[in-house]
Amino acid sequence: MRTFDLVTGESLFVNDLRVVRWEQYGLGTAMPFQAMWYSVPPGDESPIDQHPELELSIVVAGTAHVTVGDTVHEVPHGNAFLLNSLEAHVVQNRSADEVLTVFSAYWYPEAATAAAEALAGRSAVAVGHD
Numbered sequence: 001m002r003t004f005d006l007v008t009g010e011s012l013f014v015n016d017l018r019v020v021r022w023e024q025y026g027l028g029t030a031m032p033f034q035a036m037w038y039s040v041p042p043g044d045e046s047p048i049d050q051h052p053e054l055e056l057s058i059v060v061a062g063t064a065h066v067t068v069g070d071t072v073h074e075v076p077h078g079n080a081f082l083l084n085s086l087e088a089h090v091v092q093n094r095s096a097d098e099v100l101t102v103f104s105a106y107w108y109p110e111a112a113t114a115a116a117e118a119l120a121g122r123s124a125v126a127v128g129h130d
Helices: 109-126
Strands: 012-014 017-021 034-040 054-061 063-068 071-076 080-083 090-092 100-107
Touching: 034 090, 054 063, 054 071, 063 080, 063 100, 071 080
Parallel strands: none
Antiparallel strands: 012 017, 017 034, 034 100, 054 080, 054 100, 063 071, 063 090
16 A cells, blocks of 8 residues: 655645645556646636646545636535546635645546556456457
């Protein structure tokens, strides 16, 4: 078992957002996705972001207000949101005094498809199907 510590992880900053990327833990290709935590200070927001990866995010502290297009989605602590590939988004922290912290796992859609196909192939072999 390995543990990953948000508090002591090496940080980088994007504007005022603290980002702790999991690449620092030397996982290489051991996981089929990349991951990070990011923290948004009270009253602040992320820059607009858009990327080819799918991104599954879990709010681990605070409440996120995620703007996609003209719609704002409120995502409270303990809940998650999934951003599609190339979906432009902004994550806001509307709290006056609580830091918003989000865990995100992200991967390229092709990699997810290939992994699912590989798993299906292994399952078929395991049960003796051609």
